[in-house]
Each structure stands twice: as C-alpha cells, then as structure tokens.
Amino acid sequence: MRTVLTMRMTSVLMCVAFLVGSGMAMERVPDYRELKYPRLRDIQVPEVERVTLANGMQLFLLEDHELPLIYVSAMIRTGSIYEPADKVGLASLTGTVLRTGGTTSRTGDEIDEQLEQIAASVETGIGRSSGSAYMSVLKEDIDTGLPILADVLMNPAFRQDKIDLAKVAARTSIARRNDNPNAIASREYAKLIYGTGSVYARHTEYATLDSIARDDLVAFHRRFYHPNNVMLAVWGDFETKKMVARIEDAFRNWRKAQVDVPPVPEVKYEFRSTVNVVVKEDMSQSCIRLGHLGGMMNDPDYFGLMVMNEILGGSFTSRLFKNVRSRQGLAYSVSGVYGADFDHPGVFYASCQTKSQSTVHATEAIIEEIRRMTQEPVTDEELALAKDGFLNSFVFNFESRGEVVTRLMTYAYYGYPADFLQKTKENVEKVTKADVLRVAKAHLRPDTVQILVVGNPEGFDRPLSTFGDVKTIDVAIPQPAQGQ
Amino acid sequence: MRCSIVRRVGPAALLAMLFIAATMRGQDLAGFEKRLTEFTLDNGLKFLILERHEVPIVSFHTYADVGGVDTVTGITGMAHLFEHMAFKGTRTIGTKDYTAEAAAMAKMDELFDAIKKEKRKIGGPDPQKLKELQDQFDQEGQKAQECIVHDEYEEILTQQGAEGFNAYTSEDATQYIVSLPSNKLELWMMLEADRFAYPVLREFYKERDVVMEERRMMENSPMGRLYEEFQAIAFLAHPYGEGVIGHMSDLQTLTRGEAVAFFRKYYCPSNLTIAIVGDVDPAQVRRLADKYFAGLPSGPKPEPVETEEPPQRGERRVTVEDVAQPVVLIGYHQPNVNHPDSTVLQVISEIIGVGRTARLYKSLVKDKRIAVSANSGPMLNKYPALFMFMAVPATGHTTRECEDAIYAEIEKLKTEPVLPAELAKAKTRSRADVIRQLDSNSGLAAQLTFYEVVTGDWHNLFKQLDQIEQVTAADVQRVAAMYFTTKNRTVGAIETTSGEKPTTGAGI
Numbered sequence: 002m003r004t005v006l007t008m009r010m011t012s013v014l015m016c017v018a019f020l021v022g023s024g025m026a027m028e029r030v031p032d033y034r035e036l037k038y039p040r041l042r043d044i045q046v047p048e049v050e051r052v053t054l055a056n057g058m059q060l061f062l063l064e065d066h067e068l069p070l071i072y073v074s075a076m077i078r079t080g081s082i083y084e085p086a087d088k089v090g091l092a093s094l095t096g097t098v099l100r101t102g103g104t105t106s107r108t109g110d111e112i113d114e115q116l117e118q119i120a121a122s123v124e125t126g127i128g129r130s131s132g133s134a135y136m137s138v139l140k141e142d143i144d145t146g147l148p149i150l151a152d153v154l155m156n157p158a159f160r161q162d163k164i165d166l167a168k169v170a171a172r173t174s175i176a177r178r179n180d181n182p183n184a185i186a187s188r189e190y191a192k193l194i195y196g197t198g199s200v201y202a203r204h205t206e207y208a209t210l211d212s213i214a215r216d217d218l219v220a221f222h223r224r225f226y227h228p229n230n231v232m233l234a235v236w237g238d239f240e241t242k243k244m245v246a247r248i249e250d251a252f253r254n255w256r257k258a259q260v261d262v263p264p265v266p267e268v269k270y271e272f273r274s275t276v277n278v279v280v281k282e283d284m285s286q287s288c289i290r291l292g293h294l295g296g297m298m299n300d301p302d303y304f305g306l307m308v309m310n311e312i313l314g315g316s317f318t319s320r321l322f323k324n325v326r327s328r329q330g331l332a333y334s335v336s337g338v339y340g341a342d343f344d345h346p347g348v349f350y351a352s353c354q355t356k357s358q359s360t361v362h363a364t365e366a367i368i369e370e371i372r373r374m375t376q377e378p379v380t381d382e383e384l385a386l387a388k389d390g391f392l393n394s395f396v397f398n399f400e401s402r403g404e405v406v407t408r409l410m411t412y413a414y415y416g417y418p419a420d421f422l423q424k425t426k427e428n429v430e431k432v433t434k435a436d437v438l439r440v441a442k443a444h445l446r447p448d449t450v451q452i453l454v455v456g457n458p459e460g461f462d463r464p465l466s467t468f469g470d471v472k473t474i475d476v477a478i479p480q481p482a483q484g485q
Numbered sequence: 486m487r488c489s490i491v492r493r494v495g496p497a498a499l500l501a502m503l504f505i506a507a508t509m510r511g512q513d514l515a516g517f518e519k520r521l522t523e524f525t526l527d528n529g530l531k532f533l534i535l536e537r538h539e540v541p542i543v544s545f546h547t548y549a550d551v552g553g554v555d556t557v558t559g560i561t562g563m564a565h566l567f568e569h570m571a572f573k574g575t576r577t578i579g580t581k582d583y584t585a586e587a588a589a590m591a592k593m594d595e596l597f598d599a600i601k602k603e604k605r606k607i608g609g610p611d612p613q614k615l616k617e618l619q620d621q622f623d624q625e626g627q628k629a630q631e632c633i634v635h636d637e638y639e640e641i642l643t644q645q646g647a648e649g650f651n652a653y654t655s656e657d658a659t660q661y662i663v664s665l666p667s668n669k670l671e672l673w674m675m676l677e678a679d680r681f682a683y684p685v686l687r688e689f690y691k692e693r694d695v696v697m698e699e700r701r702m703m704e705n706s707p708m709g710r711l712y713e714e715f716q717a718i719a720f721l722a723h724p725y726g727e728g729v730i731g732h733m734s735d736l737q738t739l740t741r742g743e744a745v746a747f748f749r750k751y752y753c754p755s756n757l758t759i760a761i762v763g764d765v766d767p768a769q770v771r772r773l774a775d776k777y778f779a780g781l782p783s784g785p786k787p788e789p790v791e792t793e794e795p796p797q798r799g800e801r802r803v804t805v806e807d808v809a810q811p812v813v814l815i816g817y818h819q820p821n822v823n824h825p826d827s828t829v830l831q832v833i834s835e836i837i838g839v840g841r842t843a844r845l846y847k848s849l850v851k852d853k854r855i856a857v858s859a860n861s862g863p864m865l866n867k868y869p870a871l872f873m874f875m876a877v878p879a880t881g882h883t884t885r886e887c888e889d890a891i892y893a894e895i896e897k898l899k900t901e902p903v904l905p906a907e908l909a910k911a912k913t914r915s916r917a918d919v920i921r922q923l924d925s926n927s928g929l930a931a932q933l934t935f936y937e938v939v940t941g942d943w944h945n946l947f948k949q950l951d952q953i954e955q956v957t958a959a960d961v962q963r964v965a966a967m968y969f970t971t972k973n974r975t976v977g978a979i980e981t982t983s984g985e986k987p988t989t990g991a992g993i
Binding site for chain 1: 640701707
C-alpha cells in the first residue's frame with residue numbers, strides 16, 4: 002500500500018498537469034480532421050500463374066524474390082466429414098501419420114533428420130473439409146524438399162509405431178479436453194448448434210480411436226490422395242517455368258484416378274431457445290456463448306453481414322466491445338460474429354468471459370446488443386467507421402505473396418470466383434444503413450438463442466433459469482474400455 | 486490481444502529471432518544498412534526506419550522500456566494497466582469538454598482515496614459513510630462520462646485502415662503496434678505523439694475492472710495458475726517473481742494518481758524507441774518527427790532495477806493441486822540476454838528442446854512415450870531470468886517420470902560432448918529461422934526495437950550470428966555444467982487431485 006504522503010503528492014502533481022494542459026493543448030496539438038492524405042499508390046496485384054499438369058494436379062504459382070525461400074501449400078479434397086461415425090479421429094490420424102509414418106522408401110525419423118539438417122519443414126494434416134500439406138525450404142534445398150513432399154503425398158507407409166504414437170497424443174488430448182474452459186465452451190456450443198452427432202460438431206472418443214486400425218488409414222489415403230484431387234500453391238524465389246518442370250518431375254509417377262468425393266453434408270437447424278450450463282466448480286469466471294446457426298459466404302447478404310459484424314462485435318470499436326467491456330468493465334474478452342463458411346453454414350455466436358457474479362447481467366447485456374441491431378438502424382458514423390475501416394485496410398490483403406496465392410487456391414477449392422475478394426470490396430462499398438438493418442432482421446434472432454455457460458453457478462448473480470429451463474451438460478469423459 | 490501478456494519464454498519462433506548465420510550476414514547486413522535510417526531527437530527519442538516499398542503499407546512499433554519488472558509491490562500490474570489507458574485518448578481526443586471532465590476525474594480520485602481510507606478503518610468501515618462516498622463517486626463518474634467522446638482514439642485509426650492495432654506488456658517492455666496504409670503516416674505521427682504527450686487516463690476505474698477480468702482469465706487457466714506459483718518461488722528478490730498482470734489486491738487499490746506518476750517517470754522520450762518499417766521516405770519521417778515528437782518534454786532515463794537475485798541455496802519446488810491434468814515446468818537461473826553464455830544457452834536449447842529431432846522429443850515423446858510434448862527455451866530478458874523446460878505427460882504417465890527423463894538428458898549434456906552434426910544442425914536451423922522472419926513489416930519492427938533497446942544496438946540482430954557460429958561443443962558442456970545444477974533449479978508441477986470434478990447441476 003502507498004503511504005498517504007505519496008498519494009497527496011501525486012494528486013498535487015496531477016492538478017498541476019491539468020492546469021498546464023487546459024491552457025496549451027489547443028495550440029500545440031493540431032487537429033487530425035484537418036489532415037489531407039495523399040492518394041494511396043495503386044496496389045500492384047501480382048499475377049498468379051495457373052497450370053494444370055497432365056495428371057490433373059492444379060498449380061498456382063507466384064514468384065517472390067525478396068528472400069531466398071520457397072514455400073508450397075497444398076489442399077487435398079478430403080476431410081473429417083468423410084470419416085465414419087464409429088471411427089471419428091480417422092482423418093486427423095491419417096493426416097498426422099502421413100508425414101510421421103514415413104514413406105515406402107524412408108522412415109518418418111529419417112525424414113525428420115533430413116529436413117532438420119537443412120532447416121526445412123514438410124507438414125501434413127486433415128481438417129474438417131480439406132487435407133493440407135506444407136513445405137518450406139531454403140531456395141538451395143528445393144531438390145531435397147520437394148521430392149520429400151511428393152513422396153509423403155504419394156507413397157506414405159503408415160508405419161504402426163507412428164500410428165501408436167499419434168494415438169498416445171490423441172488419447173492425451175481427450176484426457177485434457179476439460180482443462181480449458183474456452184475449449185469446453187466452443188466444443189459444446191458446436192454440439193448445441195449442429196447436433197451432437199453432426200460431422201461439424203462430433204469429436205474423438207477413446208472408443209472411436211480404438212476402432213481405428215492401420216488399414217483404415219491406408220484406405221482413407223487411397224480414397225482421396227490422387228493428383229487430380231490436389232491443388233498446390235507455390236511461392237518464393239524461383240522461376241515459374243523451371244518450378245513447373247520440377248513439380249512435374251517430382252510427381253511424375255502419380256497417375257490420375259477416379260475419385261468419388263460426396264457433396265458436403267447439409268445442415269438442418271431449427272431455431273430454438275435453450276439454456277445450458279457446464280459446471281466447473283474451480284472457476285471464478287464464466288465463459289458465455291450464445292447465438293444460433295450462421296450462414297454461408299455465397300449468400301448475397303454476406304457483404305451486409307460483414308458490415309454488421311464490424312458494428313456488432315467484430316472489432317475493438319464494436320458495440321459489444323464498447324458497451325460490455327469499456328463502458329461496463331464486465332469483460333476483457335468479448336466478441337460477437339455472424340459466422341459464414343465457404344461450404345456449410347457457420348455459427349453465429351456472441352461470447353464473453355466475465356466474473357461469476359456478473360454472469361446473468363453480462364448475458365442480458367449481450368442479448369440486448371443483438372436485439373438492438375435488429376430493431377433500429379445503425380448510425381451514419383457507425384456505418385462509415387465499419388465501411389471505411391474495411392476499405393482503407395483492403396491493401397493489407399496484398400501484404401504477402403503467399404497470402405495472395407493461397408487465397409486464390411482456396412477460392413478455387415471451394416468453387417468461388419477468382420475475383421471474389423474484389424467483388425467483396427465492391428459490394429461492401431454499396432452497403433447502406435437500410436441493408437444492415439435488413440440483414441440483421443433477416444439473420445439474427447435475439448429471441449431464439451441457445452445460451453451456454455461454463456462456470457460455477459454457485460457464484461452467479463442470478464440463477465440462469467432467468468432465461469428458461471436450464472439443462473446441465475455432463476462433460477465427463479467416457480473412459481476407455483478395459484485393457485487399453 | 487490488446488494487452489495480452491507476452492512472456493519471452495520458450496516458443497521456438499521467439500528464440501530463433503536471436504540467430505542468424507554468417508553466410509546470411511554479408512549480403513543482408515549491407516542490404517539492411519542501406520535501407521535503414523536512424524536518428525535521435527534532442528529530447529532523446531530514437532527512431533529506426535526501414536524502407537520496404539513493395540506494398541503501400543507501413544508498420545509502427547513503439548517500444549517503451551518499462552514492464553512488469555518496474556512495478557514493485559503495491560503497484561504491481563501498473564505497467565500493464567497503463568498500457569490499457571494509452572488507448573483512452575488525450576486532452577483533445579476523446580473529450581467534448583476537457584476542463585469539466587478533468588474536474589470530475591479529480592473529484593473521483595479524491596473520493597476513491599476517501600473510500601480506501603474508510604475501508605481501512607480499524608473496526609471496519611461505517612456502511613452509511615461508505616455508501617455516501619460510493620454514491621458521490623458514481624455521480625462524478627457520470628459527470629465525467631458525459632464529457633467523453635467514446636473510443637475516439639481507437640476509431641480514428643480503425644477508420645483509416647489500421648491493421649494489428651494493439652499493445653503488449655511483458656516483464657521488460659510495453660509495446661504499442663499498428664500498421665496503416667502508407668498514406669496515413671502523418672496521422673500516426675500526430676496521434677502517437679499526442680498520446681504520449683497528453684494522455685488522459687479517462688475511465689480509469691472501469692478499465693481496472695477489465696484488467697481484473699483479464700487476471701481472472703489467467704486464473705481460470707491451469708497453465709496460468711501454475712506459472713504464477715512457479716514464478717513466485719523462482720525469484721526470492723528480483724521482481725520477475727511478480728506477474729505482469731499484478732495482484733488482485735493491487736489492482737483493486739491502484740489510483741489514477743499513481744498511474745500519472747508512473748507515466749511521468751517511464752514515458753519520457755529517452756525511454757521510448759520507435760521503429761517504422763514499410764513504404765515510407767525517411768526524410769519525410771524525419772520532418773514529421775521534428776514536427777510532432779520534438780515537443781515531448783525530455784526527462785531522465787529511469788534507473789534500471791537494481792535488485793539482484795541472490796544465488797539459490799537449494800532446489801525449490803511447488804505443486805499446484807488442481808482438477809486439471811499434470812504439467813511440469815523446470816527453470817534454471819541464467820544470465821541476461823547480453824551475457825556471452827546466453828548465446829551458448831540458445832544453442833543448447835536448439836539441440837535439446839526444439840523440433841522433432843531434438844533430444845527431449847526423441848527421448849520423452851518418441852522413445853519412452855511418457856510425454857506428448859517436451860521443450861526448452863531460454864528467456865531472452867533484460868535482467869537474468871530462467872532457462873525453461875516444459876513437459877506435458879502422456880496419459881498414464883507422471884510429471885516425475887518426465888522430470889527424470891529431462892534430467893538424464895541434461896546430465897548427458899554435461900558429461901558427453903554434443904556431436905558435430907548436432908551442433909551444425911542447430912546453427913543452420915537458427916539461421917533459416919531468422920531469414921524466415923525478415924519478411925513482414927511488423928515482425929521486423931519488433932525485432933529492430935528489441936535489439937536496439939535490450940542489446941543496445943539493432944545491428945546485434947545480425948552480429949549474434951558470429952557468436953552463434955563460434956559456439957563449440959566444449960562451450961555447451963561448460964555452460965550446461967555451470968547452470969543446470971540441482972541447487973539452481975525451480976520445479977513447478979500441476980498434480981491432479983481428484984481427476985475430473987463431478988458435473989452436477991447443484992445450485993442452479
């Protein structure tokens with residue numbers, strides 16, 4: 002504790018500061034409103050070279066000569082949405098062991114040594130709706146790195162010891178999945194929105210892991226990993242023509258094949274109001290999430306929703322940030338975004354972390370902000386802030402060449418037009434206050450939200466039943482079968 | 486995030502910043518020197534400008550040489566709280582009527598002091614009196630609120646296209662960052678100068694509530710709980726033992742007067758360094774720096790922390806009894822980043838604890854399968870800190886098993902010379918890691934300020950290379966033997982007390 006003397010002294014200092022300030026500030030500090038900005042130099046959008054190889058593999062190439070480095074990023078049409086319900090975790094294991102399990106001609110450990118000696122990396126994985134592979138090498142090592150990447154994609158050996166190792170890691174993350182309250186909130190919220198068994202919400206259990214065998218990995222790879230099912234983005238310090246020849250050579254033994262990739266599963270959602278709690282008695286703070294299903298990026302309302310997101314909860318200047326954090330001091334972390342995905346509806350959720358004693362109050366404050374969004378138009382200033390912010394920062398979409406080329410590949414992967422970014426800009430420019438209100442009314446349902454709180458109800462300001470019947474979600478982890 | 490707390494521990498990406506190999510050095514140092522302009526204003530404010538013209542954008546990095554380490558018992562958390570306050574505007578930005586606002590804030594400060602005094606009364610506060618004071622405090626708060634133009638400072642930059650607009654407080658530093666389209670250079674110069682010339686700590690008492698929530702987030706994470714306990718026992722005397730976030734009781738009692746005094750002491754121009762990287766003309770930056778920053782009143786560079794950590798007399802150990810799964814941290818006291826042994830420790834870390842072919846990964850994860858991760862990293866700090874090890878046990882295995890396996894690898898470092906191939910690999914990887922980090926404006930700005938302030942010269946970003954190249958197997962052995970002793974060790978572990986707590990609906 003400071004002494005009284007010190008406190009007095011500092012108050013005196015402060016008063017002096019105020020006196021000095023009020024007289025001088027106006028002359029000394031020019032007004033930012035009077036600044037004239039020079040016109041921003043035109044952005045040179047680098048031209049990406051697109052090539053399709055004879056075996057069907059699609060390449061996106063962009064030279065970047067600033068540093069002596071070369072990168073490859075691949076997308077493979079696959080995903081955990083295609084794994085059977087009793088083998089959840091298969092896609093993820095396949096994606097991991099593809100690299101760690103080595104190839105028919107070298108073990109994973111040998112690959113580790115080879116790569117680390119030249120400070121290179123090759124990594125693979127499989128996510129929800131795509132597989133990925135990544136390579137980074139110093140330019141002079143391209144003829145070591147690229148053949149390893151190709152070998153891993155074409156000839157993985159899925160050695161049993163590395164499957165076992167990956168299972169140790171997977172089991173350990175199951176055991177640890179309730180340690181972090183935010184992780185619980187995001188996992189359980191997805192189940193509320195998509196349904197427990199949905200491919201967009203389900204997760205690995207000991208039982209599903211135990212049912213996965215090496216043959217499953219081999220078959221999963223064989224089903225999806227064919228050149229005509231792969232896109233590669235390549236950027237760095239190379240000459241495009243020579244790089245295409247190198248890639249052709251590295252993948253020369255990979256033949257086109259019939260690949261049957263089913264369409265992405267659809268989402269059925271019925272709007273409903275629910276109140277859910279996960280009890281964690283060790284918590285002094287609640288993790289709150291509430292909302293409902295979101296949308297897709299190919300919805301014509303997407304651009305209006307982007308502007309709405311900025312105003313509602315997507316930034317440091319959003320309403321949620323201002324009112325829940327800055328004005329009321331209720332939370333450090335608060336946000337709210339109507340989520341849109343490329344190929345399936347995302348989730349709309351607002352979230353915050355607040356002390357147990359303000360749980361219900363903060364929840365009400367968040368719902369109120371969502372409701373206000375649907376009831377009255379945003380102000381001219383809010384609209385201008387959101388649109389100008391987006392348009393003025395548009396140039397950052399071209400900050401790195403890697404970003405430019407991987408964005409183009411991602412659009413192609415999901416069947417979006419190559420100029421989708423440019424279209425987004427043009428459409429955001431057109432968004433009006435009426436549009437924001439219209440899309441908010443059409444897409445936000447503040448009166449039918451699902452509420453999830455992870456926390457300790459004994460400390461709550463009021464019972465959660467304020468919002469309706471409360472369902473307690475049991476997050477106890479189903480234990481592995483005997484003998485595991 | 487705004488004010489998330491960065492600790493310079495561990496992650497390979499951060500450690501790698503320190504390395505660069507000789508082959509890189511020739512071409513790139515020359516290239517850098519050509520593109521880098523530095524100058525210091527008369528008031529002591531230093532600028533580093535690096536030109537990168539490909540895209541019309543620019544990153545700004547203001548490095549204040551003050552962090553958690555400078556906020557002693559009683560005002561712990563102040564460096565970080567001030568960082569939050571630096572977004573609240575100035576005497577002209579964020580207010581409709583500064584005079585009225587200042588008067589209301591001054592009354593709030595007096596009332597806050599009176600409330601504190603009342604609460605401290607022997608025999609307890611008079612509830613009636615306390616309520617009156619609190620009501621008056623709220624009324625004055627309301628008056629101040631009415632003068633405020635909310636969030637104006639943040640909105641100006643956001644509207645003009647800011648990216649990565651944020652700030653961070655660590656043990657050693659407080660860093661303010663933003664990137665803008667390059668035609669907004671003058672706007673940034675004007676606003677940044679204004680906020681460090683005439684900051685107004687408005688909404689102070691509300692922002693403390695926000696910081697308390699930030700503290701609770703840390704407390705509600707198992708790693709946060711462990712690290713706080715670990716830090717506290719690792720340091721007996723040095724303020725690195727206190728977390729940057731501050732103790733809850735200090736946060737509850739910090740005053741705006743204390744924050745103003747803190748600002749006056751630590752935010753004088755001689756204690757600030759600014760890096761600007763991107764599409765700018767250094768001559769124009771110089772003109773604008775003279776125009777906007779030259780008026781910042783100079784002040785003496787604050788004295789460094791003089792408290793030194795005394796040698797440890799024996800191993801220290803803390804066990805956090807927790808519902809979470811086990812984790813173990815091991816720390817050995819080591820010298821600061823400018824000591825020659827720091828370079829050797831960085832090489833040691835590459836060999837033992839970074840990557841898939843590192844010794845810890847091979848032993849604990851691949852071979853014994855007792856851990857799912859096992860890493861090491863030296864803290865690259867201004868004052869002597871710790872060389873850290875961390876292991877996450879695999880299910881069914883214990884922190885003790887992980888500790889023993891780590892100690893076995895440490896013993897090998899002391900008794901057997903590392904292989905030439907291992908040493909070469911560590912050097913190559915370090916070099917490449919640095920090259921990979923030279924491609925972003927904001928990353929470069931961060932590195933330039935770190936090297937300039939903490940090591941005294943930005944050139945060390947490259948000169949480190951020579952030192953790395955010179956590290957020998959004998960150095961590794963000597964340094965491992967010197968620092969990695971039982972007596973110099975602190976161990977912190979989470980031990981699971983009751984497995985998973987039952988999840989019942991009690992109390993709803």
